[in-house]
Amino acid sequence: MLLSREMGVGSLKPPRLILHNFLTSEECKELEFIHKSSSTVGYRPNVFSTTLSHLIATNSSTFLIPFVPIRERLKEKVEHFFGCEYELCVEFTGLISWCRGASIGWHSDDNRPYLKQRHFTAVCYLNSYGKDFKGGLFHFQDGEPATLVPMAGDVAIYTADSCNIHAVDEIIEGERLTLTLWFSRDSAHDEDAKLISLLSKNMPELKLPMLASSNMYWFSLDPASHQQLGFDICLARMHVLGFDICSCQAEGLFSDSTELLMEPLQLVRGNELFKQEFVNILHALQAVQFHHWKASDLPDAQSEAEPGDVEHVVRLSKSQQEVVRSLKSRFLKDHQLVEMIFSCATCSRNQKNFDWERFSAAIAGLEDHTCKLHKELLMSLPYWRTHGIIYSVPPACS
Numbered sequence: 001m002l003l004s005r006e007m008g009v010g011s012l013k014p015p016r017l018i019l020h021n022f023l024t025s026e027e028c029k030e031l032e033f034i035h036k037s038s039s040t041v042g043y044r045p046n047v048f049s050t051t052l053s054h055l056i057a058t059n060s061s062t063f064l065i066p067f068v069p070i071r072e073r074l075k076e077k078v079e080h081f082f083g084c085e086y087e088l089c090v091e092f093t094g095l096i097s098w099c100r101g102a103s104i105g106w107h108s109d110d111n112r113p114y115l116k117q118r119h120f121t122a123v124c125y126l127n128s129y130g131k132d133f134k135g136g137l138f139h140f141q142d143g144e145p146a147t148l149v150p151m152a153g154d155v156a157i158y159t160a161d162s163c164n165i166h167a168v169d170e171i172i173e174g175e176r177l178t179l180t181l182w183f184s185r186d187s188a189h190d191e192d193a194k195l196i197s198l199l200s201k202n203m204p205e206l207k208l209p210m211l212a213s214s215n216m217y218w219f220s221l222d223p224a225s226h227q228q229l230g231f232d233i234c235l236a237r238m239h240v241l242g243f244d245i246c247s248c249q250a251e252g253l254f255s256d257s258t259e260l261l262m263e264p265l266q267l268v269r270g271n272e273l274f275k276q277e278f279v280n281i282l283h284a285l286q287a288v289q290f291h292h293w294k295a296s297d298l299p300d301a302q303s304e305a306e307p308g309d310v311e312h313v314v315r316l317s318k319s320q321q322e323v324v325r326s327l328k329s330r331f332l333k334d335h336q337l338v339e340m341i342f343s344c345a346t347c348s349r350n351q352k353n354f355d356w357e358r359f360s361a362a363i364a365g366l367e368d369h370t371c372k373l374h375k376e377l378l379m380s381l382p383y384w385r386t387h388g389i390i391y392s393v394p395p396a397c398s
Protein backbone atom coordinates (compact mmCIF):
# COMPACT_ATOMS: atom_id res chain seq x y z
CA MET A 1 0.00 0.00 0.00
CA LEU A 2 2.68 2.42 1.08
CA LEU A 3 4.96 1.29 -1.73
CA SER A 4 2.37 2.13 -4.35
CA ARG A 5 2.43 5.72 -3.09
CA GLU A 6 6.19 6.02 -3.32
CA MET A 7 7.80 6.98 -6.62
CA GLY A 8 10.77 4.74 -7.31
CA VAL A 9 14.05 5.86 -8.88
CA GLY A 10 13.57 3.83 -12.04
CA SER A 11 15.98 4.58 -14.87
CA LEU A 12 13.69 7.19 -16.43
CA LYS A 13 12.02 8.47 -13.33
CA PRO A 14 13.31 11.61 -11.70
CA PRO A 15 15.25 11.00 -8.47
CA ARG A 16 12.52 11.91 -6.06
CA LEU A 17 10.33 10.29 -3.43
CA ILE A 18 7.02 11.53 -2.09
CA LEU A 19 5.75 10.02 1.16
CA HIS A 20 2.34 10.59 2.67
CA ASN A 21 1.73 10.76 6.43
CA PHE A 22 5.42 10.39 7.21
CA LEU A 23 4.96 12.61 10.29
CA THR A 24 2.08 12.24 12.71
CA SER A 25 -0.25 15.13 13.29
CA GLU A 26 1.13 15.46 16.84
CA GLU A 27 4.70 15.75 15.49
CA CYS A 28 3.55 18.47 13.09
CA LYS A 29 1.82 20.38 15.88
CA GLU A 30 4.79 20.19 18.21
CA LEU A 31 7.09 21.61 15.53
CA GLU A 32 4.53 24.31 14.80
CA PHE A 33 4.51 25.22 18.49
CA ILE A 34 8.33 25.49 18.45
CA HIS A 35 8.31 27.66 15.35
CA LYS A 36 5.58 30.00 16.54
CA SER A 37 7.40 30.40 19.88
CA SER A 38 10.86 31.01 18.44
CA SER A 39 10.90 32.12 14.81
CA THR A 40 12.94 35.05 13.56
CA VAL A 41 12.90 36.98 10.32
CA GLY A 42 13.92 34.62 7.51
CA TYR A 43 16.23 34.78 4.53
CA ARG A 44 13.67 35.99 1.99
CA PRO A 45 10.79 38.48 2.07
CA ASN A 46 7.79 37.32 4.12
CA VAL A 47 9.64 34.20 5.30
CA PHE A 48 10.28 33.26 8.95
CA SER A 49 12.72 30.68 10.19
CA THR A 50 13.76 28.71 13.26
CA THR A 51 17.17 27.06 13.05
CA LEU A 52 18.56 24.64 15.64
CA SER A 53 21.49 26.96 16.38
CA HIS A 54 19.01 29.76 17.06
CA LEU A 55 17.20 27.52 19.56
CA ILE A 56 20.50 26.90 21.36
CA ALA A 57 21.39 30.60 21.32
CA THR A 58 18.07 31.57 22.92
CA ASN A 59 18.28 29.12 25.87
CA SER A 60 15.79 26.86 24.15
CA SER A 61 18.07 23.85 23.51
CA THR A 62 15.42 21.58 24.98
CA PHE A 63 13.38 22.16 21.84
CA LEU A 64 16.02 20.27 19.86
CA ILE A 65 14.74 17.01 21.29
CA PRO A 66 11.55 16.66 19.16
CA PHE A 67 13.67 17.10 16.00
CA VAL A 68 16.03 14.23 16.81
CA PRO A 69 13.95 11.14 15.89
CA ILE A 70 12.47 12.93 12.88
CA ARG A 71 15.89 13.86 11.47
CA GLU A 72 17.00 10.29 12.02
CA ARG A 73 14.03 8.77 10.21
CA LEU A 74 14.45 11.20 7.32
CA LYS A 75 18.16 10.50 6.99
CA GLU A 76 17.50 6.76 6.90
CA LYS A 77 14.87 7.23 4.18
CA VAL A 78 17.16 9.43 2.09
CA GLU A 79 20.16 7.10 2.47
CA HIS A 80 18.09 4.04 1.66
CA PHE A 81 16.27 5.55 -1.30
CA PHE A 82 19.42 6.95 -2.92
CA GLY A 83 21.51 3.90 -1.96
CA CYS A 84 24.08 5.82 0.06
CA GLU A 85 23.89 3.99 3.39
CA TYR A 86 25.73 5.69 6.28
CA GLU A 87 27.38 8.25 4.00
CA LEU A 88 25.29 11.28 4.63
CA CYS A 89 25.31 14.02 7.20
CA VAL A 90 22.65 16.61 7.89
CA GLU A 91 23.86 19.94 6.56
CA PHE A 92 20.89 22.06 7.69
CA THR A 93 17.70 21.60 9.69
CA GLY A 94 15.17 24.39 9.97
CA LEU A 95 11.53 25.26 10.37
CA ILE A 96 10.58 27.66 7.63
CA SER A 97 7.28 29.44 7.19
CA TRP A 98 6.10 31.45 4.24
CA CYS A 99 3.43 34.09 4.57
CA ARG A 100 1.32 36.00 2.08
CA GLY A 101 3.44 37.26 -0.80
CA ALA A 102 6.30 34.73 -0.43
CA SER A 103 7.18 32.54 -3.42
CA ILE A 104 10.21 31.08 -5.17
CA GLY A 105 10.79 30.65 -8.91
CA TRP A 106 12.45 27.75 -10.74
CA HIS A 107 15.66 26.70 -9.02
CA SER A 108 17.69 23.75 -7.81
CA ASP A 109 18.74 23.74 -4.16
CA ASP A 110 22.47 23.66 -4.97
CA ASN A 111 22.33 26.58 -7.38
CA ARG A 112 24.94 28.79 -5.69
CA PRO A 113 28.66 28.08 -5.32
CA TYR A 114 28.26 28.12 -1.52
CA LEU A 115 25.41 25.58 -1.70
CA LYS A 116 27.25 22.90 -3.69
CA GLN A 117 27.57 20.69 -0.59
CA ARG A 118 23.79 20.24 -0.59
CA HIS A 119 23.18 16.85 -2.22
CA PHE A 120 19.67 15.89 -1.10
CA THR A 121 16.62 17.81 0.13
CA ALA A 122 13.78 16.72 2.40
CA VAL A 123 10.82 19.06 2.84
CA CYS A 124 8.23 17.95 5.42
CA TYR A 125 4.92 19.75 5.25
CA LEU A 126 3.67 20.64 8.71
CA ASN A 127 0.36 22.18 7.74
CA SER A 128 -2.10 21.89 4.88
CA TYR A 129 -3.02 23.64 1.68
CA GLY A 130 -6.61 24.92 1.74
CA LYS A 131 -6.94 24.62 5.52
CA ASP A 132 -3.99 26.63 6.83
CA PHE A 133 -2.96 28.59 3.74
CA LYS A 134 -3.89 29.27 0.14
CA GLY A 135 -1.46 29.27 -2.77
CA GLY A 136 1.97 27.74 -2.13
CA LEU A 137 1.66 24.71 -4.44
CA PHE A 138 5.01 23.07 -5.22
CA HIS A 139 5.95 22.25 -8.83
CA PHE A 140 8.71 20.19 -10.42
CA GLN A 141 9.72 21.56 -13.80
CA ASP A 142 10.01 18.07 -15.36
CA GLY A 143 8.68 14.60 -14.68
CA GLU A 144 6.11 13.27 -12.28
CA PRO A 145 4.59 14.30 -10.02
CA ALA A 146 4.44 17.74 -11.62
CA THR A 147 2.68 19.35 -8.66
CA LEU A 148 2.59 18.65 -4.93
CA VAL A 149 -0.26 19.87 -2.79
CA PRO A 150 1.34 20.36 0.65
CA MET A 151 -0.52 18.38 3.32
CA ALA A 152 0.52 18.08 6.96
CA GLY A 153 2.68 15.00 7.49
CA ASP A 154 3.75 14.53 3.86
CA VAL A 155 7.37 14.77 2.78
CA ALA A 156 9.10 15.44 -0.52
CA ILE A 157 12.62 14.05 -0.90
CA TYR A 158 14.71 14.87 -3.96
CA THR A 159 18.25 15.44 -5.18
CA ALA A 160 19.37 19.04 -4.74
CA ASP A 161 20.81 19.22 -8.28
CA SER A 162 19.37 20.26 -11.63
CA CYS A 163 17.46 16.94 -12.01
CA ASN A 164 14.93 18.49 -9.66
CA ILE A 165 14.30 22.06 -10.71
CA HIS A 166 11.29 23.22 -8.72
CA ALA A 167 9.26 26.30 -7.74
CA VAL A 168 6.65 27.28 -5.16
CA ASP A 169 3.63 29.44 -6.02
CA GLU A 170 3.04 32.63 -4.12
CA ILE A 171 1.23 32.30 -0.80
CA ILE A 172 -2.13 34.04 -1.08
CA GLU A 173 -3.29 33.68 2.51
CA GLY A 174 -2.18 32.13 5.81
CA GLU A 175 1.23 30.76 6.85
CA ARG A 176 2.71 27.72 5.10
CA LEU A 177 5.06 25.80 7.40
CA THR A 178 7.73 23.22 6.58
CA LEU A 179 10.56 21.37 8.25
CA THR A 180 13.36 21.51 5.69
CA LEU A 181 16.58 19.48 5.77
CA TRP A 182 19.51 19.31 3.45
CA PHE A 183 21.87 16.34 3.42
CA SER A 184 25.47 16.26 2.29
CA ARG A 185 28.05 13.60 1.48
CA ASP A 186 30.73 16.01 2.68
CA SER A 187 31.26 15.59 6.42
CA ALA A 188 32.96 19.00 6.58
CA HIS A 189 29.42 20.39 6.38
CA ASP A 190 27.97 18.26 9.17
CA GLU A 191 25.52 20.38 11.15
CA ASP A 192 25.69 18.00 14.13
CA ALA A 193 29.33 18.79 14.86
CA LYS A 194 28.56 22.52 15.05
CA LEU A 195 25.44 22.01 17.15
CA ILE A 196 27.18 19.68 19.63
CA SER A 197 29.97 22.21 20.00
CA LEU A 198 27.44 25.00 20.64
CA LEU A 199 25.56 22.84 23.14
CA SER A 200 28.79 22.02 24.96
CA LYS A 201 29.82 25.66 25.24
CA ASN A 202 26.42 26.68 26.40
CA MET A 203 25.83 23.91 28.97
CA PRO A 204 22.10 23.45 28.78
CA GLU A 205 20.87 24.15 32.27
CA LEU A 206 17.12 24.44 32.47
CA LYS A 207 16.74 28.15 31.80
CA LEU A 208 13.98 30.40 30.61
CA PRO A 209 14.17 31.54 26.99
CA MET A 210 16.26 34.57 26.21
CA LEU A 211 15.99 36.78 23.13
CA ALA A 212 18.69 36.94 20.53
CA SER A 213 19.42 40.50 19.41
CA SER A 214 16.08 42.21 19.18
CA ASN A 215 16.33 43.21 15.52
CA MET A 216 16.11 39.51 14.59
CA TYR A 217 12.43 39.75 15.54
CA TRP A 218 11.58 42.92 13.66
CA PHE A 219 9.63 42.41 10.48
CA SER A 220 9.23 45.13 7.90
CA LEU A 221 8.36 45.01 4.21
CA ASP A 222 11.05 47.61 3.71
CA PRO A 223 14.05 46.53 5.81
CA ALA A 224 15.69 49.91 5.16
CA SER A 225 12.99 51.57 7.22
CA HIS A 226 13.85 49.21 10.10
CA GLN A 227 12.02 50.48 13.17
CA GLN A 228 9.99 53.09 11.32
CA LEU A 229 7.44 50.59 10.05
CA GLY A 230 6.62 46.97 10.59
CA PHE A 231 6.25 45.01 13.79
CA ASP A 232 7.87 42.80 16.40
CA ILE A 233 7.16 39.18 15.42
CA CYS A 234 6.70 37.93 18.99
CA LEU A 235 4.15 40.57 19.89
CA ALA A 236 2.40 40.16 16.53
CA ARG A 237 2.08 36.40 17.06
CA MET A 238 0.50 37.03 20.46
CA HIS A 239 -1.73 39.76 19.09
CA VAL A 240 -3.37 37.54 16.47
CA LEU A 241 -4.29 35.16 19.32
CA GLY A 242 -5.94 38.00 21.23
CA PHE A 243 -3.16 38.89 23.69
CA ASP A 244 -1.46 42.18 24.46
CA ILE A 245 1.32 42.92 26.92
CA CYS A 246 1.82 45.27 29.81
CA SER A 247 5.37 46.06 30.80
CA CYS A 248 6.41 45.84 34.44
CA GLN A 249 9.12 48.48 33.81
CA ALA A 250 9.00 52.22 33.52
CA GLU A 251 9.35 52.83 29.77
CA GLY A 252 11.57 55.83 30.25
CA LEU A 253 14.34 53.61 31.65
CA PHE A 254 15.22 52.27 28.23
CA SER A 255 16.91 54.31 25.59
CA ASP A 256 16.44 51.53 23.04
CA SER A 257 12.77 50.70 23.32
CA THR A 258 13.17 47.14 21.99
CA GLU A 259 15.06 46.31 25.19
CA LEU A 260 11.74 46.61 26.94
CA LEU A 261 10.68 43.28 25.44
CA MET A 262 13.68 41.60 27.06
CA GLU A 263 12.38 42.61 30.48
CA PRO A 264 9.62 41.18 32.70
CA LEU A 265 6.10 41.71 31.42
CA GLN A 266 2.52 40.55 31.91
CA LEU A 267 -0.15 39.31 29.52
CA VAL A 268 -3.37 41.15 28.85
CA ARG A 269 -6.67 40.24 27.17
CA GLY A 270 -9.13 43.07 26.77
CA ASN A 271 -9.31 44.68 30.18
CA GLU A 272 -7.90 41.71 32.09
CA LEU A 273 -4.32 41.55 33.31
CA PHE A 274 -2.97 38.07 34.01
CA LYS A 275 -1.24 38.27 37.37
CA GLN A 276 1.80 36.12 36.63
CA GLU A 277 4.93 37.84 35.33
CA PHE A 278 6.98 36.44 32.47
CA VAL A 279 10.72 37.05 32.28
CA ASN A 280 10.57 38.45 28.74
CA ILE A 281 8.44 38.36 25.62
CA LEU A 282 9.76 34.97 24.42
CA HIS A 283 8.74 33.41 27.73
CA ALA A 284 5.24 34.91 27.43
CA LEU A 285 5.01 33.85 23.78
CA GLN A 286 5.91 30.24 24.68
CA ALA A 287 3.05 30.19 27.20
CA VAL A 288 0.60 31.62 24.67
CA GLN A 289 1.65 29.17 21.94
CA PHE A 290 1.66 26.18 24.29
CA HIS A 291 -1.89 27.08 25.35
CA HIS A 292 -2.87 27.40 21.67
CA TRP A 293 -1.37 23.95 21.00
CA LYS A 294 -2.78 22.14 24.03
CA ALA A 295 -5.90 24.03 25.16
CA SER A 296 -8.30 21.47 23.78
CA ASP A 297 -6.49 18.63 25.64
CA LEU A 298 -6.49 20.38 29.01
CA PRO A 299 -9.18 19.48 31.53
CA ASP A 300 -12.21 21.77 31.66
CA ALA A 301 -12.13 24.50 34.25
CA GLN A 302 -14.22 23.69 37.32
CA SER A 303 -17.78 24.57 36.53
CA GLU A 304 -18.20 26.99 39.45
CA ALA A 305 -15.10 28.98 38.49
CA GLU A 306 -16.12 32.11 36.65
CA PRO A 307 -14.28 32.77 33.43
CA GLY A 308 -11.93 35.64 34.03
CA ASP A 309 -11.42 34.19 37.46
CA VAL A 310 -10.34 36.67 40.15
CA GLU A 311 -7.60 34.29 41.20
CA HIS A 312 -5.70 34.71 37.96
CA VAL A 313 -6.48 38.18 36.67
CA VAL A 314 -7.10 41.74 37.78
CA ARG A 315 -8.71 44.60 35.88
CA LEU A 316 -6.29 46.87 34.08
CA SER A 317 -5.90 50.25 35.72
CA LYS A 318 -6.12 53.43 33.62
CA SER A 319 -2.36 53.86 33.66
CA GLN A 320 -1.83 50.21 32.69
CA GLN A 321 -4.27 50.65 29.80
CA GLU A 322 -2.07 53.51 28.67
CA VAL A 323 1.06 51.32 28.86
CA VAL A 324 -0.64 48.59 26.81
CA ARG A 325 -1.64 51.13 24.16
CA SER A 326 1.79 52.67 24.05
CA LEU A 327 3.54 49.29 23.66
CA LYS A 328 1.17 48.39 20.85
CA SER A 329 1.85 51.58 19.00
CA ARG A 330 5.60 51.07 19.38
CA PHE A 331 5.88 47.39 18.52
CA LEU A 332 2.94 46.87 16.16
CA LYS A 333 3.43 50.00 14.10
CA ASP A 334 2.05 48.63 10.88
CA HIS A 335 -1.14 47.04 12.10
CA GLN A 336 -2.44 46.13 8.65
CA LEU A 337 0.78 44.31 7.93
CA VAL A 338 0.39 42.22 11.12
CA GLU A 339 -3.08 41.16 9.95
CA MET A 340 -1.88 40.44 6.44
CA ILE A 341 1.08 38.35 7.58
CA PHE A 342 -0.13 36.43 10.64
CA SER A 343 -3.90 36.41 11.00
CA CYS A 344 -5.26 32.89 10.61
CA ALA A 345 -8.48 30.93 10.56
CA THR A 346 -7.70 29.13 13.85
CA CYS A 347 -6.72 32.24 15.80
CA SER A 348 -10.01 32.59 17.77
CA ARG A 349 -8.80 35.85 19.25
CA ASN A 350 -12.22 37.28 19.98
CA GLN A 351 -13.23 34.48 22.26
CA LYS A 352 -15.42 35.94 25.03
CA ASN A 353 -14.97 34.76 28.61
CA PHE A 354 -11.43 33.58 28.15
CA ASP A 355 -10.70 30.64 30.44
CA TRP A 356 -7.72 31.80 32.53
CA GLU A 357 -7.89 28.68 34.66
CA ARG A 358 -7.11 26.66 31.58
CA PHE A 359 -4.43 29.14 30.57
CA SER A 360 -2.82 28.73 33.97
CA ALA A 361 -2.96 24.95 33.56
CA ALA A 362 -1.23 25.39 30.18
CA ILE A 363 1.66 27.24 31.87
CA ALA A 364 2.09 24.35 34.31
CA GLY A 365 1.89 21.98 31.33
CA LEU A 366 4.61 23.93 29.54
CA GLU A 367 6.90 23.67 32.57
CA ASP A 368 6.39 19.90 32.77
CA HIS A 369 6.93 19.57 29.06
CA THR A 370 10.17 21.58 29.10
CA CYS A 371 11.42 19.67 32.15
CA LYS A 372 10.84 16.35 30.43
CA LEU A 373 12.67 17.49 27.28
CA HIS A 374 15.48 18.91 29.37
CA LYS A 375 16.03 15.59 31.16
CA GLU A 376 16.19 13.87 27.80
CA LEU A 377 18.70 16.42 26.52
CA LEU A 378 20.94 16.01 29.57
CA MET A 379 20.80 12.24 29.22
CA SER A 380 21.60 12.33 25.49
CA LEU A 381 24.28 15.01 25.30
CA PRO A 382 27.21 12.92 26.63
CA TYR A 383 26.44 10.26 23.99
CA TRP A 384 26.18 12.87 21.25
CA ARG A 385 29.55 14.28 22.28
CA THR A 386 31.19 10.86 22.34
CA HIS A 387 29.91 9.86 18.90
CA GLY A 388 29.89 13.30 17.30
CA ILE A 389 26.33 12.86 16.06
CA ILE A 390 22.90 13.80 17.31
CA TYR A 391 20.76 10.68 17.63
CA SER A 392 17.93 9.19 19.73
CA VAL A 393 19.55 7.68 22.79
CA PRO A 394 17.38 4.87 24.15
CA PRO A 395 16.42 5.55 27.81
CA ALA A 396 18.09 2.27 28.85
CA CYS A 397 21.50 3.91 28.19
CA SER A 398 20.96 6.47 30.92
Ligand SMILES: O=C(O)CCC(=O)C(=O)O
Residues within 6 Å of the ligand: 104, 109, 123, 138, 166, 167, 168, 178, 180
Ligand atom coordinates in the same frame (compact mmCIF):
# COMPACT_ATOMS: atom_id res chain seq x y z
O1 LIG B 1 8.78 24.63 0.79
C1 LIG B 1 8.88 24.02 -0.27
O2 LIG B 1 7.98 23.32 -0.72
C2 LIG B 1 10.18 24.11 -1.04
C3 LIG B 1 10.99 25.30 -0.69
C4 LIG B 1 12.21 25.46 -1.53
O3 LIG B 1 12.19 25.17 -2.67
C5 LIG B 1 13.48 25.90 -0.93
O4 LIG B 1 13.48 26.35 0.23
O5 LIG B 1 14.50 25.79 -1.60
Ligand SMILES: [Fe+2]
Residues within 6 Å of the ligand: 107, 108, 109, 166
Ligand atom coordinates in the same frame (compact mmCIF):
# COMPACT_ATOMS: atom_id res chain seq x y z
FE1 LIG C 1 14.16 24.61 -3.22
